[in-house]
Amino acid sequence: MSQIDVATKSPIRQRTQGLRSRIEAFVRTFEWTWTSAVLFSMALLFFLLISAVVMPSFWMYYAEQKIGWAGPTDLQAFLEKPFGTSITNPLSLEGYKQVRDAIAMGLTTG
Numbered sequence: 522m523s524q525i526d527v528a529t530k531s532p533i534r535q536r537t538q539g540l541r542s543r544i545e546a547f548v549r550t551f552e553w554t555w556t557s558a559v560l561f562s563m564a565l566l567f568f569l570l571i572s573a574v575v576m577p578s579f580w581m582y583y584a585e586q587k588i589g590w591a592g593p594t595d596l597q598a599f600l601e602k603p604f605g606t607s608i609t610n611p612l613s614l615e616g617y618k619q620v621r622d623a624i625a626m627g628l629t630t631g
Contacts, residue, residue: 577625590618590620590621594622596615599619603615
């Protein structure tokens with residue numbers, strides 16, 4: 522590599538060149554054995570379980586206990602009075618419960 526090539530490359534690209542070559546070499550030589558496939562599938566299952574069960578459950582706990590968006594959702598009450606009383610409180614309490622439930626469903630369904 523000449524001095525001109527080194528001067529024209531960005532410092533970030535120069536730093537990541539070694540890491541990139543190591544990763545490319547690993548990907549080229551990687552083979553799926555039954556043990557690596559089982560370990561990968563167990564890690565994937567654990568990740569899916571955490572993201573589908575624990576995150577929505579934690580969100581519902583956090584929204585009810587810490588933020589105060591507790592109670593069942595009443596759609597009719599939300600439609601009668603959807604907005605809050607001030608600029609700092611843009612939604613009614615029922616509106617916040619709707620947002621809470623929408624976030625929980627989004628986390629559950631992905």
